[in-house]
Amino acid sequence: xxxxxxxxxxxxxxxxxxxxxxxxxxxxxxxxxxxxxxxxxxxxxxxxxxxxxxxxxxxxxxxxxxxxxxxxxxxxxxxxxxxxxxxxxxxxxxxxxxxxxxxxxxxxxxxxxxxxxxxxxxxxxxxxxxxxxxxxxxxxxxxxxxxxxxxxxxxxxxxxxxxxxxxxxxxxxxxxxxxxxxxxxxxxxxxxxxxxxxxxxxxxxxxxxxxxxxxxxxxxxxxxxxxxxxxxxxxxxxxxxxxxxxxxxxxxxxxxxxxxxxxxxxxxxxxxxxxxxxxxxxxxxxxxxxxxxxxxxxxxxxxxxxxxxxxxxxxxxxxxxxxxxxxxxxxxxxxxxxxxxxxxxxxxxxxxxxxxxxxxxxxxxxxxxxxxxxxxxxxxxxxxxxxxxxxxxxxxxxxxxxxxxxxxxxxxxxxxxxxxxxxxxxxxxxxxxxxxxxxxxxxxxxxxxxxxxxxxxxxxxxxxxxxxxxxxxxxxxxxxxx
Numbered sequence: 125x126x127x128x129x130x131x132x133x134x135x136x137x138x139x140x141x142x143x144x145x146x147x148x149x150x151x152x153x154x155x156x157x158x159x160x161x162x163x164x165x166x167x168x169x170x171x172x173x174x175x176x177x178x179x180x181x182x183x184x185x186x187x188x189x190x191x192x193x194x195x196x197x198x199x200x201x202x203x204x205x206x207x208x209x210x211x212x213x214x215x216x217x218x219x220x221x222x223x224x225x226x227x228x229x230x231x232x233x234x235x236x237x238x239x240x241x242x243x244x245x246x247x248x249x250x251x252x253x254x255x256x257x258x259x260x261x262x263x264x265x266x267x268x269x270x271x272x273x274x275x276x277x278x279x280x281x282x283x284x285x286x287x288x289x290x291x292x293x294x295x296x297x298x299x300x301x302x303x304x305x306x307x308x309x310x311x312x313x314x315x316x317x318x319x320x321x322x323x324x325x326x327x328x329x330x331x332x333x334x335x336x337x338x339x340x341x342x343x344x345x346x347x348x349x350x351x352x353x354x355x356x357x358x359x360x361x362x363x364x365x366x367x368x369x370x371x372x373x374x375x376x377x378x379x380x381x382x383x384x385x386x387x388x389x390x391x392x393x394x395x396x397x398x399x400x401x402x403x404x405x406x407x408x409x410x411x412x413x414x415x416x417x418x419x420x421x422x423x424x425x426x427x428x429x430x431x432x433x434x435x436x437x438x439x440x441x442x443x444x445x446x447x448x449x450x451x452x453x454x455x456x457x458x459x460x461x462x463x464x465x466x467x468x469x470x471x472x473x474x475x476x477x478x479x480x481x482x483x484x485x486x487x488x489x490x491x492x493x494x495x496x497x498x499x500x501x502x503x504x505x506x507x508x509x510x511x512x513x514x515x516x517x518x519x520x521x522x523x524x525x526x527x528x529x530x531x532x533x534x535x536x537x538x539x540x541x542x543x544x545x546x547x548x549x550x551x552x553x554x555x556x557x558x559x560x561x562x563x564x565x566x567x568x569x570x571x572x573x574x575x576x577x578x579x580x581x582x583x584x585x586x587x588x589x590x591x592x593x594x595x596x597x598x599x600x601x602x603x604x605x606x
Contacts, residue, residue, distance in 0.1 A: 126388065126398045126419070130166045130430040134159055134173070137546045139422030141183045141367075142411040145190030148207055149411075149420055151428050154180035154546045158195050160207060163416065166430060171210030176203055180546055183226045187233050194236070196224035198544065198578070202238050202248075218246050219258045221572060225267050230275040231315075235292060237278055239266030241581045245280060247294065259294040262286065265581035268311040272326055272342075279328060281308030283581060287330055289342065289350055298350040300340075304332025310367045314374035314391065322346035327355075327391065329377050331365035337379045339391060356394030360387050366406065372414040376433075378421075380407030386421045388433075402429050467495025479523050487511065498524060540599050544569060544578050548603075552596055553589040557582065560592045 137154035144150075148169075149161040157173035158181055179198035186193055186207070193205040200221040204214040218224055222240035229236050229250065236248040243262040248255050261280045268281030277297065280288050287303040290296060314327035326342040337358040344350050363382035370377050370391060377391040386407050388398040400421060409422035417433040467475075472493055473485050487509050493501075501524060503517065511517045542549050542562035551563040557577035561569075569578060570587050577584055 126400060126431050126433050128400075128402055128429055129418075129432045131402075132159075132161065132166065132168075132428040132430070133426065134168060135426050135428075137180070137541075138405075138424040138426060139409055139428055140181060141185075142409045142420040142422045142428060143185045143193075144411050144413040144415075144418070144420065145186040145193075145207060146413075146415040147190065148186070149413075149428075149430070150184045150186065150193055150207075151409075151420075151422055152181035152184040152195055153426070156180055156197075156546070158184055158193070158205070160193070160210070163413065163418070169210070174205055174210050174212075176212055176215070177201065179223075179544060182224065185228060187229050188231045189233070192229070192233070194227050194229060196227040196238050198223040200224055200240075202227050202236065202246075204253075214253050216246075216248055216253060216255075218244075219255065220244065223578070225265065226269050228270050228278070230271045230278075230292075231273055232275040234275060235271070237269055237271065239269045239280060241265040241576065243282065245269060245278075245294065247292070257294055261288060261290065261294070264307075268308050268330070270311050270313050272313050273315050273317050274324070279311050279313070279330075281311045281330060281332075283307040285332065285334075287311065287352075289352065298342075298352050300352050303330060303338065304334050304336065306333035306364075308332045309365065312369050312377075314370040314377075315372055316374045327370070327374060328352075329368045329370060329379075329391070331368045331379055333364040335359070335361055335364055335381070337361070337365050337368055337377070337387070337389070339377065339394065358387070358389055358394060358396070360389075360396045360399065361385060366408050367410045369410050369412050371412045376412070378410045378412060378419055380410045380421055380423075382406045384423075386410055386419070388419070400429070400431060403427065467498065469494045471495060472498050475527070481516075481520060481523065483516070484511065484520065499528065537602075540595070540602065549595070549599060552592040552599070554592050555589055556584045556586045560595055563589065 135153040135155050139151055139153050141152050147163055149163055152158045156177050157175055160169045160172045177197035177199050181195050181197050184195045193207045196202045200218045200223055202216045206213055218240055222242040224238045224240050227238040233250055236250045238246045243264055244258050244260050246258045262282035264282040264284040266280050267283050271278045278290055285302045285304045285307050287300040289298040309332050311330040318325040323345045328340040328342050331337045339356040341353045341355050361381035361383050365379050365381045367380040375391055377389050380386045384403050386400040389396055403423040403425050405424035407421050407423050411420045419431040420428055422428045476485050506517045540548055542565050544565040549562045552560045553563045554560050555566055557580055559579045575584055
């Protein structure tokens, strides 16, 4: 049995990754933020959200002890954060400033790894924060990487579909060509490994654009070459599989897919246990708690769902968590009605109370102010209502503008947002890859010696940009209607 216990709706763009420590849940997004939650009640920590990346954040992960939190981004940097205070403790830049898609810390916290769009991996000594080496591991973008539980090897997966196993000096140990047709999207080692005499055996999960989740046995006899053998090919999802993760005991593996589901499997038998279907859009991220029977799933619908596995016995922690609670980053009464204009008078009064404007409730009630009137409320209207305090009037107007901006963001179609900055475009242009970008953003991207597409990672045949007048007119119409 798997039950939904919590939905988090704080991100304003698609959720790209989720990660658990023993006591925290971290989520990151195309909105450039990292958010951190206390798993005692899934409340957001006071210092959250964490900002610092210039572009969308692709990956987040904790150290095995939970003392450090890492993020990487299209801006080419890996940032190291304190999960206790939210302090940025280090920022490490890829030598070629190539966009970073994935990062991982060795289980013994000795090495920090990041995979880049130019086909390289950067490897830092984590204690000294110094670059150990930056090496080409693929002709395609590195989309996945993870360390073995012994910290002596790592796997890289690329958008051409190959899986490669390396030692910590980035010497190739084994290559599994075309492991996933059309590209690898994620890979994850099970935390445990088996030592049988002079043989060491690991379990590795990988997923890809071929809609498959695969479980491999990686083994090595003393003095012999690495052997990688396919154990299970799991086919329950009907679209590309974007993410995968093992449970802390290695008994389960979870995957998220473009078919809007997360699948839970018995990792040893390769059998489907549960299919989770609560997301409205692609499931882009999955994570399992090392301390509690919980799964987190993140989606392009901007939400993170937290699920309880089993009978719900959480005596070590969260026995009081309700089923289902929803935490949202914006306090929007009448949230089932997406448009502010649809709010009732009671919704408006509830909003005033939540924003600390209780003293205005009687005024609004006497004048029958509903959502439609709230949208139109100006300085002059507020004065006519008898709100004489300049400070109170100013606070009310600022709250209204923030509310309108929040709802505007939530209603903006994805195609109106620049793929690089994830902000509403003002001057959209079409690049050689066929995608539209904000002119300033794509020009900056090209000036930074990135001659590949931000969306496909393939070389741009030309740097010529063509104005997208139809898109610009559509954005203008959207803005005028808000």
